[in-house]
Amino acid sequence: MNSENTAQSEGPTGYPGATSGAAPLEFRNVGKRYPGADRAAIEDLSFAVPAGEICVLVGPSGCGKTTAMRLVNRMIDLTSGEILLDGKSVTARKPAELRREIGYVIQQIGLFPHQTIAQNVATVPKLLGWDKGRTEKRVAELLELVGLPAEMGARYPSQLSGGQRQRVGVARALAADPPLMLMDEPFGAIDPINRERLQDEFLRLQSEIRKTIVFVTHDIDEAIKMGDRIAILREGGKLAQYATPDELLASPADEFVAKFVGADRGLKRLTLSHLGDIQLADGAVARVGEPAAQARQRAERHGADELVVLDGAELPIGRLPIERLNGQPVAAEDADPLAATAGRATSLRDALSLVVADRNRPLVVVEDDGRLAGLVSLELISDALRPPE
Amino acid sequence: MTTVFAQSEPVIPDFGRGSSCVRDADALFCWSWVKENWADTLQPALLQHIALTLIAISIGSVIAFTLALLAHRRGWLATPIVVVTGFLYTIPSLALFQLLVPFTGLTRTTAEIALVSYTLLILFRNVLAGLSGVPAEVRDAARGMGMTDRQLLWKVELPLALPAIFAGLRIATVTVISLATIAVFVVDEGLGDPIYTALQQTFSTELLAAGGLCVALALVADALLVLVQRAVSPWSRTVRR
Numbered sequence: 280m281n282s283e284n285t286a287q288s289e290g291p292t293g294y295p296g297a298t299s300g301a302a303p304l305e306f307r308n309v310g311k312r313y314p315g316a317d318r319a320a321i322e323d324l325s326f327a328v329p330a331g332e333i334c335v336l337v338g339p340s341g342c343g344k345t346t347a348m349r350l351v352n353r354m355i356d357l358t359s360g361e362i363l364l365d366g367k368s369v370t371a372r373k374p375a376e377l378r379r380e381i382g383y384v385i386q387q388i389g390l391f392p393h394q395t396i397a398q399n400v401a402t403v404p405k406l407l408g409w410d411k412g413r414t415e416k417r418v419a420e421l422l423e424l425v426g427l428p429a430e431m432g433a434r435y436p437s438q439l440s441g442g443q444r445q446r447v448g449v450a451r452a453l454a455a456d457p458p459l460m461l462m463d464e465p466f467g468a469i470d471p472i473n474r475e476r477l478q479d480e481f482l483r484l485q486s487e488i489r490k491t492i493v494f495v496t497h498d499i500d501e502a503i504k505m506g507d508r509i510a511i512l513r514e515g516g517k518l519a520q521y522a523t524p525d526e527l528l529a530s531p532a533d534e535f536v537a538k539f540v541g542a543d544r545g546l547k548r549l550t551l552s553h554l555g556d557i558q559l560a561d562g563a564v565a566r567v568g569e570p571a572a573q574a575r576q577r578a579e580r581h582g583a584d585e586l587v588v589l590d591g592a593e594l595p596i597g598r599l600p601i602e603r604l605n606g607q608p609v610a611a612e613d614a615d616p617l618a619a620t621a622g623r624a625t626s627l628r629d630a631l632s633l634v635v636a637d638r639n640r641p642l643v644v645v646e647d648d649g650r651l652a653g654l655v656s657l658e659l660i661s662d663a664l665r666p667p668e
Numbered sequence: 669m670t671t672v673f674a675q676s677e678p679v680i681p682d683f684g685r686g687s688s689c690v691r692d693a694d695a696l697f698c699w700s701w702v703k704e705n706w707a708d709t710l711q712p713a714l715l716q717h718i719a720l721t722l723i724a725i726s727i728g729s730v731i732a733f734t735l736a737l738l739a740h741r742r743g744w745l746a747t748p749i750v751v752v753t754g755f756l757y758t759i760p761s762l763a764l765f766q767l768l769v770p771f772t773g774l775t776r777t778t779a780e781i782a783l784v785s786y787t788l789l790i791l792f793r794n795v796l797a798g799l800s801g802v803p804a805e806v807r808d809a810a811r812g813m814g815m816t817d818r819q820l821l822w823k824v825e826l827p828l829a830l831p832a833i834f835a836g837l838r839i840a841t842v843t844v845i846s847l848a849t850i851a852v853f854v855v856d857e858g859l860g861d862p863i864y865t866a867l868q869q870t871f872s873t874e875l876l877a878a879g880g881l882c883v884a885l886a887l888v889a890d891a892l893l894v895l896v897q898r899a900v901s902p903w904s905r906t907v908r909r
Contacts, residue, residue, distance in 0.1 A: 354812055379814030393827045393903045403813050435903045451813070461812075550873025 301330040301491040302365035302458035304351065308357035311346060311516065320346050321516030323360070328508065330458075331489040335506035337496055338539070343516030344495045348461050351493060354383045364459060379403055382452030382460035382490070386467040388444050390436040396422070396447050397432035403455040421450040426480065442473045448659060451479070453488070462494045478504060499540055503528070503547055511536050525551050529664075545664050546628060554624030554644050555631055557663050559653025562587040562643070567596075567611050571604040587643060588614040595620070595643050595651045618647045623652060631660050698873040705874075709862055714881055717858040720848045721889070723780055725841055728787030736795035737787075737821075746796060753789040761786070761847060765854050779851035786847055787840040794836025798829025831904050834897035838890050843887040859885075 304327070311321040321343045328334040336344040349355040351362055353374040361368045369377055390399050397418050404414040406486045422429055425446040436444055445465065452460055465481075482505065485492065496502055502509050502523045511519040511527070513535055520532040528548040531537035541547065563581035565574035566589050578586050578601045587601045590610060597614030619633050620643045634642050634657055641656040702710065735753075739746040759767075766780045772778040802825050810824045852860030859878045866875035898905065 352812060354808075371691035375814045375816050377814070378812055383809065385805060385809060387803075387805035389803070389805035389807075389812075391806060391810070391824060391828075393824075393830075393901065402810075406814055406819070438901070594785070 298593060300458060301489055303330045303363075304328040304334070304491055304493065305363040306347075307363065308360035309347070309350060309357050309362060311343075311350060311355065311569050318515055321350070324512075324516060324518055325360075326405050326508075326510050326518060326521045328491055328493065330491050332503055332507040333485065333492040333494055334494060335494045335502040335509045336512060337499060337506075337509055338512035338519070339514065340497060342512040342514050344512050345463055345496075346360070347512065347516060348463055348493050348495050351459070351461055352378045352383060355380075377404055379455060380457050380459070382457040382462075384448050384452045384460065384462040384465045386464040388448040390444055390447060390451070392436055394435075395432060396427075396434055396436065396439070396562070399436065399447060400432075400451045400454055402451060406453055417454060419451060424453070424484065441469055442477060445469060445477060445548060446480075449484075453490075458491060460490050460492045461495075462492060464497070465494070466494070466501070468516060472530045481505075482496060500547070503551065511539060520543040524548075546631075548664060549628035549631055549660070550626050552627045552663055554621055554625050554627065554652075554655060557655070557659060559626070559644055559655055560641065562641070562651065562654040564589050564595075564600060564651065565609045566593075567591065567609055569609045571606050574599075574609050575601055585640075585652070589651065593651070594649050595645060598640070598643075617643055621655070622647065627660055627663055630655055631657075634660065678751065696872055697876050701873045702877050709874075710877060710881065713857075713859045713861050713878065714885065717744050717845070717848055717860075717882070717885065720776075720779060720783065720851055720858050721841065721885075722845050724783035724787060724844045724848070725837070727780065727792055728784045728840060728844075729837070732788050732791030733783070733795055735792050736799065739792075739796055740799045740821075740825075749792060750789070753785075753792055756785040757789040759785075761850055762853065765850075769854065774854045776851075776855050776857060778854045779848070779857070783844050783847060786822055787844060790840045790843065791822070793838050794832050794839075795829065798832030798836075801832060802828045827901070830901045834901075838893045841889050841893060842886045845882060845889060849882060 282492045299653040306324050309321060309324040310319055312319040322401060324347060326334070336347055338344050346355055350357045351364070351369060353372075354371060357370070361370065363369070364377075364381075390396075391402070393588070394402075397415075400418045401414045402423055404417055409417070415443050419429060422432055427443060427446055428448070431439070431443070436447070439447065448465070452462075466477050469477060471640075475636050478501065494505055506524055508523055509523065509527050510521045513519045519539075520527060522532075522551040523546060527536065528540055528551070531540055531544070537544070561581070563578045563583040563586050565577070565586040574586055578584070583601075585598050586609075587595050588597045588599050588611065590596045590611065595617060596611060597616050599609065603613050618637050621630050621633060622645060625633075625644075630642055630644075634640070634655070641654040644652040644655055646652045732753075735745075735749050739749055761782055764785070766779060768778045768781055772781065806824060806828070807820065810820050815823065848858050849860035849863055851858050852864045859882045862874050862878035863882075866872070866878065
């Protein structure tokens, strides 16, 4: 009741990203057993999702991840335990009312073919009895929020591409500014290139709207990319591990999880961290025109066998092995030009690739303005992979 | 002029108000007869025919709709309903009249009962097919967003079933327009009346005129239904990419 009021009074009146906030979600010893089934579909499932985080439910087919998600908005009713949304049990609510406060996105999207895009997006506001002006304003905001031109509102779903329909699906789920969103393989039916774009777009959107999200997928890479937390389920709806992506990859709880995340989990972990997250090595630098002796001294102090050469504007232009210091002042022509540089937003995985491609020589990392930030070596990258003590 | 013939030659049977071409045995179709008999024979018959059809389709729709909604809610009802309406559909119409006359007499009611029973199977099947043809994901999304069963039916399922419902209405309407001609066996109404009269004569104009009107009525009714269907389901004509 409370969150319904907030959703109506605050959210949709502000700027597109305006939010009535998010609600925490908790599964407490949740079980689901179908009558006549010899085995539970979900067994003793407990985990908590803090408000504003994406929790990914992942696992092999038949593990009950979709069932678990559908228990939340009572599309399926649980048979034991309880699910608390914002501290209140979902089973205490009327299903239809509860669902109007929970965004719902499914793989096939399920847009209404007989309604225009604008009418589709306005579905929940209409069910909640919003007036026409407020609904129209909200629809316009949402189309903008998901990056669709306003004139698309008058089209029918059959006139849209798959990616556009998917965006409409997200806009429709966000319409009444729900504190929780359920997403069942929302990008599953999209081709790989567009899927990646939609994932990135959605993460950007989420950084603005900060909803609590339960996201179901069978794809561990998608789980690692989208999740703040990942719940890995095994067959029979048992929780195998609930952890952040990094913990999951660094220390899988058991054989099943290790197998599910894959033997390349070390490399997957590298995609999670960026150069900005680790302590870079200060490179030994030499400035163009500097006396050779001074440069050599600095290299020795750093224990480095090569120097990063900076030009007059302090921008790195090349690398100079110390044996090329021949008594003459440091000259740009003596240095090897930089094959590649990385920024602080570069993932460790990409950095590793660049280092390996450059015969394991440390990679030059630059700030946004092009100035030297530091160096990253193979050792630094593998140190970052070491599990936390 | 024609009256002179009729009076001076009483042996010639009276084919209505004797048009100039009535005596002309070679003429297949006599326009002047149609013009002269429009107001007191053909037009009333046409209007009665339309009334017979509208009543049958309206009552048939209400019954078939109710049955289809029931069967949609409770799936097990579909088969028995199809069996019963299918049985009604297969009874020869003359036999059905024979069965009904002892109860409802030679009345319009008898004719309507027969006509309605022929619409039920067609309308029921189409409404039900339309309702159950709604894609599962559309239904799931509707429920997941908080529609009640009633809202799901009125806002999603029925609008999406409209093309199938109209397809059924078209078939049922055309069928009833054609079947309504045999209502003449129990009641002197509709285009069946002039057709029946004409069948007992050698004069072909009346048969062709009444039969032609019947066909024209069916075509016009069908076209009207297509137009209405397009107006109420504009989405069904959008280009699929």
